Amino acid sequence: MKDVRLDQIDRPRRASRVTLDEVRFAHDRRVVLDGLSLDLSVTRLGIVGRNGSGKSTLARLLAGLVAPDAGQYRLNGIDVARDRKAALGEVGILFQNPDHQIIFPTVLEEIAFGPAQQGQRKAAAEDLARATLARFGKAHWEEAYVNTLSHGQKHLVCLMAIVAMAPRLLILDEPFAGLDIPTRAQLRRYLSHYAGNMIHVTHDPQDLAGYDQAIWLDRGDIRQTGASDAVIAAYVAEMTALGEADDIADLAG
Amino acid sequence: MERNVVMIALFAALIAVLGLIPKITLGFGVPITAQTLGVMLCGTVLGARRGALACLLFLLLVAIGLPLLSGGRGGLGAFVSPSVGFLVGWPVAAFVTGWIVERWRGAPLTLVAGLASVIGGIVVLYGFGVVGMALMLEKSLVEAAALVTAFIPGDVLKAAIAGMLTAALAKARPASVLSRAA
């Protein structure tokens, strides 16, 4: 990992201002986010909650991929759902499954895509992609075909594809689910060097070591927010208690 | 046997999903519905027989009431509407397209698949479509043809895309391009 130089991203580390005002989102007549209000300066924020709590939807909303049905959301004052061009420089999002994320057959094309969409010419975008690969110590991946990569390697390509766009805030939607322990540890290490701000959505508290704030989302509502240690402790206590109950026996209808 | 049935079913599902995802652009910002691209790909990738079967399977499912046509439409009404010719022509279009791709081996696949898509997916398909429309609307063939000419340029671009996609697929997963298997 000697060649990793993520901390040399051009942007200085300034907190990202996340402002939600009575944000509501429903899908197929089911309310997923129920009047969320928040005003946070984010450097490292964790979002925990059970599956089905609305975490993934919130992640997409924070990234500007979906707009709220009611209420307002601004990231550093920008409506990222409307102003997609500005959004690309403000926020990037990493999803769970790299196979559903990688669009192009070669590593270089995939990493160069984002910068090209931000307005770079093809040659400049490719140079930026090469520079990103070099920063991660993966310059030799330039010509590689994505389908020859392992699952963990594909995850890294997805991360690089977003880092190349240098967004101020990186949102991670459970990107480590299903990875084996060594791969998880390696990817966590890459991420810990990321100089921008991060919002990490996860149901595993271990991913949030060293984070300063956390939000606990429960059935579309903010159950608790504050210093990450306190929130996570409360969350883990409840999850353990629920593990002793049997609510998976209940059907949704 | 299983592989054939599954591939046919998957491509029928592909046609469905290409009609259900939001419109994609051609690259000049012109939005198109991608569904007929799926029909072309059935021919270029699966070949004549399997491609036609995939389209027939798709039409059968639309007929029994599944909302698989572009925009979530479907049901028996689609088969008595003026555009019925364009639906009925899909299996034939896929067959002709596939037949050309199977037999024309001398030239690059992009070109072969692209031209095959034009001949099958446009010439043959519009033939059926125009006849159907002329019958349903009681107009002459020329008049019916005039109604649909506006869509031809978009479909020519789709055929080019089908060519490029088929070649890219052959490069990424050679074994899946059944039209060229053996």
Next chain:
Amino acid sequence: MISLTSPVRTRAHDWPAGAKLAGLCLGTMVLFLMSDARLHLAALVAVLGLYALPGAVFLRDGLRKLWMLWPFVLVVALFHLVDGSVLAGAVIIMRLITAVALANLVTMTTRLTDMIAVVHWLGAPLRRMGLRTRPLEVAMALVIRMTPVLLDKGTALTQSWRARSPRRPNWRIVLPFTLLALDDADHISDALRARGGLVTPED
């Protein structure tokens, strides 16, 4: 996947699907043989009346499905207005709407399982000839099962694109999507074969 059967229960839901389909064929044939404008008007009113019987929700749903015919109605109307043959144009338009409305009515009042049963029944002569219809039935089930799954994957890819671009996805997104579909094809073939496959000893 949800079919186009209406959730509003009507008496027609319980009628045999085969009879409804046969009636539809007959009705459509009659519509295309008729040329009297008054008869067409009566037919159109009758069919719309059938839509009104189960209530406002059903009627609205049915009318919404007919809306997509408007370009054809417009073109025919303009043509015949210019031509002076207004009555002939009216007949064409009425027949069009009545035929589609009648067909949609059958779709809206017939459950998917009943339709599949009709397909199975139609396959009886083939089975008597020794052909197998099971592959068709499996194929139908596969498409119904796989379409929502593929749709989710397509949506995920589209989101991955939109997360990095201010523009809508272009055609290049179809390639990774097709690859995902092909991967599924491999897994499903294996699963099918592991469960006995399509070629059973009795065949």
